[in-house]
Amino acid sequence: MDDKKNIVLAVILTALILFGWPYIANHFFPAANPPATKVEGGKETPAPQPGADPAADSPGAIRDRALVLKEGPRVPIRxxxxxxxxxxxxxxxxxxxxxxxxxxxxxxxPAIRLFSPSGTQDAFFAGFGWQGEGLKTPDNNTVWTAEGTELTPTSPVTLRWDNGAGQTFEIRYTVDQNYMISAQQKVSNSGAGAIGVKSYGYVSRTGIPHDPDTWTIHIGPMGVFNGAANYDVNYKDLDKGPSTQSFQSTGGWLGFTDKYWLSALVPDQKEAFAGQFRKGAGTQYQADYSLPPVMLAPGKAVTQTARLFVGAKEVKTLEAYQDAGIPLFDRAIDWGWFYWFEKPIFALLHWLFEHIGNFGVAIICLTFVVRALMFPVAQRQFASMAAMRAVQPKMKALQERYKDDKPKLQQEMMALYKREKVNPLAGCLPIFLQIPIFFALYKVLQLTIEMRHQPFVLWIKDLSAPDPLHILNLFGLLPFTPPAFLGIGVLALLLGISMYFQFKLNPAQMDPMQQQVFAIMPWVMMFIMAPFAAGLLVYWITNNCLSMAQQWWLYKRHPQLSAAPAK
Structure with a gap:
């Protein structure tokens, strides 16, 4: 009767995990990147990714981008x-x-496009300007005069405009070797009276990125204000209201963060500024800042410098800007609570990649490093398993003697553990230690652009995307793509098989319910892990294989572990 009850409970537990996991995963874990390839007719081809960037070319553009770019005078950036x-x-x-x-x-x-002119599909742009009362300032229709033919790291460009009332406005643009554009804003007053003027900068975008904003990865408005990173504002907040979120800060930055890309305004770090995230008409959003007004006497000029970052969220690049004085700039990547642990995992993985040249092999080497560090813990685990195996006959005797008195059984079992100096939970320690490592690798694969489109071997062309080779459609021979829940790939199958043999090497559990759960767990995990990034499965499969090798070696050293328990 108890066996039937245990089987029913195991089936119910399995069903809850299989059918409940997708809802939990959708809420807490962002989906892996779209597959970089698709398999049709048994052939692997690159898969289209319309959501690859926030302003991709599209037949449904409001106006043709190429035509818009030719309409007005422009200065190239290179x-x-x-x-x-x-x-x-x-x-x-x-x-x-x-x-x-x-x-x-x-x-x-095509290359990733981040900024696109107003009037085109997913318009996205930035600029700098001035505000003033009773003062004619440049606006969106002002045509500037350029000094310089091309903006490069060695050739700046200066834009000038005279308002005809005694004030001259200048923006001197410079750019570095990476993604930072500096704007030196200068106002000269040659009029008869004093003027009040304040400078500002803005980033405006139309449309919401294709990547979802989730519990573990923030995508949307973001800034650093008064020494703290702020991920609290998202597009839905601005849609529902209030439509403007304001912040006051001295030093810091603000803008829009996507999964891999960032557009951020960096005011003068010594100045106090007022920052805002705004919602416009439709799906228009803006991040902007303004500095305090400055009174400018006749014959005087004022110069203020701001910066615009527009580019990829490369970890080392963000860290370099942070070291140069932009506070918490590496937090543009939403590392989350385990920042202190994920950064070292990334650093080690990236170092291995730089020396090996293949991220898949680097992940395998990372697994070896982790297993080597955890080897002493595994030794203690196997010692605990040996001790538990030795006391199994006594545990069986207690279960038979007190099978009708559960409180007394628990009391006697605890006394037995204390008398024999064994800890039934000691064997779980390596599993618990693996959780933060696994989560850190998950975040690294999902967040860092260094992992994007990184190939491994054969059909694995993107370790940050799920395995594209599905068993249910006979590896692409059948003309359909299984849903993510049933998209069991080769890596997921190898994971299930490796977990099965790993559990088979473990001593049998005393509790039949636990033994049945362990028997079905590999195949449950096969379904759960199938939609995850291929790099995670490579890590887990390697870890399982190393665990089996370690178990085999320890069984050779401690034969009592594999021997049948004494009667």
Whole structure:
């Protein structure tokens, strides 16, 4: 009767895990990247990814981007990591492409486009300007005069405009080798009276990124105010109201963070500024800041400098800017609560990749390092297993003697553990230690652009995406793609098999219910892990194989572990 009850409980538990896990995962864990490839007719081809960037070219564009870019005078931008142009009408930076990153893994894939002019699909742009009372300031229709033909790391560009009332406005743009554009804003007053003027900067975007904002990865408005990173504002908050979220800070920055890309305004770090996130018409959003007003006497000038970061969230690049004085700039990557642990995992994994050249092999090597560090813990685990195995006959006797008196049985079992100096929970320690490591690797694979589109071997062309080779459609021979829940790939199957044999090496559990749960757990985990990034499965499979090798070696050293328990 008890066996039937245990079987029913095991089946119910399995069903709850299988059917309840997708809802938990959707809430707490972001989905892996879309597969970089698809398998059709048994052939693997690059998969289209319309959501690869926040301003991808689309047939449904409001206006053709190429035509819009030709409409007004422009100054080209050219650096090793940025190409694009500045629109002299409005002095807008509204054309930015990242030539070192592609939308897909296809050879002819277009480069990632971050900024796009107003009037095009998913318009996204930034600019700097001034406000003043009783003062004619440049606006979106102002056509500036450029001094300089191209903005490069070695050739700055200065934009000038005279309002005809005695004030001259200048923006001197410079750019570094990475993604930072500096804007030196200067106002000269040659009029008869004093003027009050304050400078500002803004980033405006239309549309919401395709990547979802989740509990573990923030995507949307973000800033650092008064020495603290703020992830509290998202697009839904601005949609529901209030439509403006304001912040006061001395030093810091603000902008929009996507999964891999960042557009951020960095005011002068010594100045107090008022920052805001705003909701406009439709799906228009803006991040902006303004500095306190400055009174400018006749014959005087004022110069203020701000910066605009527009590019990829490369860990080392963000850290370099942070070391140069931008506070918490590496928090543009939402590392979360385990920042202190995830950064070392990333650093080690990236170091291994730089020396090996393949991220899949680097993940395998990382697994070896983790297992080596945990070897002493595993030794204690096996010692505990040996002790538990030795006392199994006594435990059986107690269970038979007090089978009708559960409180007395628990009391006697605890006394037995104390008398024999064994800890039934000691064997669980390695499992608990693996959880933060696994979660850190999960976050690294999901967050860091260094993992994006990184191939491994054979059909694994993107370790941050799920395994594209599905068993249920006979590896692409059948003309359908299974849903994520049933998309069992080769890696997921290997994971289930490796877990099965690993559990088979463990001593049998005293509790039949636990033994039945362990028997079905590998196949439950196979379904749960199938939609996750391939890199996570590579890590787990390698870890299982090393665990089996370690168990085999310890069984050779301690034969009593594999021997049948004494009667």
């Amino acid at each position: 650096t090793p990591k940025l190409t694009g142009s500045i629109n002299l009408k409005g002095a807008r930076i509204d054309d930015i492409v990242l030539p070192t990153y592609s939308e897909t893994i296809a050879k002819d894939s």
